[in-house]
Amino acid sequence: MKPVINAIKTQIRTGMRSIARVLNKLSGGNISPDNITIFGTLMHFPIAYLIATNHLIWAAILLVIFGLFDTLDGELARIQNTSSPRGMLLDASTDRIKEAVLYTGVGYALATGPHPGLAAWAAAAAGLSVCVSFIKAKGEAAVASSSKEIPHHELNRMFSDGILTFEIRMFVLIVGLLSSYLSIATIVVAVGAAITVLQRLIRISGRL
Numbered sequence: 001m002k003p004v005i006n007a008i009k010t011q012i013r014t015g016m017r018s019i020a021r022v023l024n025k026l027s028g029g030n031i032s033p034d035n036i037t038i039f040g041t042l043m044h045f046p047i048a049y050l051i052a053t054n055h056l057i058w059a060a061i062l063l064v065i066f067g068l069f070d071t072l073d074g075e076l077a078r079i080q081n082t083s084s085p086r087g088m089l090l091d092a093s094t095d096r097i098k099e100a101v102l103y104t105g106v107g108y109a110l111a112t113g114p115h116p117g118l119a120a121w122a123a124a125a126a127g128l129s130v131c132v133s134f135i136k137a138k139g140e141a142a143v144a145s146s147s148k149e150i151p152h153h154e155l156n157r158m159f160s161d162g163i164l165t166f167e168i169r170m171f172v173l174i175v176g177l178l179s180s181y182l183s184i185a186t187i188v189v190a191v192g193a194a195i196t197v198l199q200r201l202i203r204i205s206g207r208l
Helices: 002-027 033-042 044-052 056-067 069-080 085-111 116-146 152-157 166-179 182-207
Strands: none
Touching (some): 002 166, 033 069, 033 085, 044 056, 044 085, 056 166, 069 085, 085 116, 085 182, 116 166
């Protein structure tokens, strides 16, 4: 499964690199990676509204489009040679904002549906998704404090494993939106994120 996911990521990065080159040329380098990151994040608010109001297909289409901004900003940073720990912080932080916003929309949609109790799964999905990233960040900090010789880019990738990374969680949500099985997708995200939390805890504990 992982080789397939990595192959897809490579293809997406290649496409986004081409778009980033064109964007950088047309703008004369005046559009920064941070601009892309912030704009992509802001567009998740109307996506959440579409989810809350049960316009699921449009929400899925926009989520795919603006989800690609996560790769576009990174490729633009490489082209402009502006990659930095500050950019990584902004990227990671806005990803958590996106998930909180999206699952707020999901929670509202489920709460106003025929089975309102399912909204609890949206809260679980949001909370556990944040826990996945929190454990990664704490693991990086703990390893960094014990070893000063690990490059930051390597440290950033050290604990990115697990069955439901951010990209996979977004993919599951998109499938749920397109298929109208939003509640099932939300439950899959919540359970998968819980497993990922345990996987990362075990790996980080072993590394320490």
